[in-house]
Amino acid sequence: MFILRLWNYFCGYAIIIIKGVKIERFINLAVVNGIYIWDIEKIDYTTIKAKINLKDFSKLRIIVRKTDSNIKIIEKCGVPFKMKTVKKRKWFFFGLGALFVFLYILSSYIWMIEIHGLKSLDEQAVMDNLNIAGLRIGISKRRIDKREIENSMLIKMQDLTWIGLEIKGTKAFVTIVEKGPEQQPISREDPCDIVAVKNGVIEKILILNGDGMVKDGDTVQKGQVLVSGTIIRGDLPNRYVHSMAEIHARTWYEEAEEIPFEQIEYKKTGKAFNTYAIEIIKKKYERNKKIPFEEYNKSHREMHLLNFGSYVFPIKLIITRYEELKPLDIRLNEDVAKARCEERLNARIKMQIPEDAVILGSKIEYFVNEKSVMGKIYVEALENIGTKAKIN
């Protein structure tokens, strides 16, 4: 029905008033002759109001004559009549069309460049380089080859680690990552000391260059000078050398963990419940539904509903899923608690020990009371603790 109405609107229709004694006959004759009339309303005893297609209007004349009635057009609707007003206001619609064309043309150029991630580099320098690479204000979006600009920028500017180019509308977003202040390796000519990076007991010290300040079996503190690059020999003036040494030391690590016997474990029951919300430009619209679970796991999922190319409309559908959990009170026995404790301790201690260290031994101690198991792990390792430090 709606399609028919739309079609009629496009073809144009008229609202007419028909006056006559034999109104019913008029309607029947119109139907028989294939004239579609709709929205017939009775106004008074001899008058009806109806809508009729523009094309069929001329066919009505025969029926009017046959039934001795009067027709009067009271309103003309539809596209053909609208077109008349368009013709009258030609320049207005021309301007409207021109506006859209203008907008389209303008929106296909880059009008703004934003640079993010600058730390020490000069914005103007980056901008100049971008201009040379091919990204400048006023350039057509079609002529931009993102990959090429990114590559040529990386080649041209040595201080960049990464550059990302993103075009949103008429704006170009340039994200850059600068090279951080690099750890300058101390060159072989520069004098340096070797200091300890952590506490330990020296197991083996092998000096290639420099003066040893400690010997095997010494306990050293973090930051202590192990091998000195300043060589002092009696009356001779001080000499500075680049010290080199292999220093292996025993180091200790410890970690503690407590596991209570009384534990609450949550188990999924398999029941789930979804709520939906719509977010339009940071504003959230949702129905307040009661969550039918007492204990639950909540997870979010967001979806953008409308995308036009790279432009994302700020309309989001947020689906929140609640999964029911059932708390179970359990009591661990001592062995299980200890096993769990050990597992956690091992995992945590692993984070502390550097990868190249050799583990010499480990020991776990348990302290059990009525409520919990307390575990303590001690690990002894052998590792290189020396690092070079420049002498100023």
Next chain:
Amino acid sequence: MNSKSYKIKEKISDALELPKDITLDIPKISILGTDSVLIENHKGVISYCDNQIRVNTGCGVLTVSGQRLTIKSIIQEEIIITGNISNVSY
């Protein structure tokens, strides 16, 4: 309605399970709440008033009464009457 040919037609359509509204040329009337009545297979409007519309059909005159009745659409096969309908009767 009681003519011989009508009865034969009825029996045939019963036997072949054909829709009766097509074979027997009788109206099919759908009433949607109190707002609209759709009459298929009508035979023209007999009288039209604001509170009563009488439509000729294959099995008698159908009277639709109510308030502010309008003929939403009328074509050869069907007629849609809308308004505040209170009564549909033969």
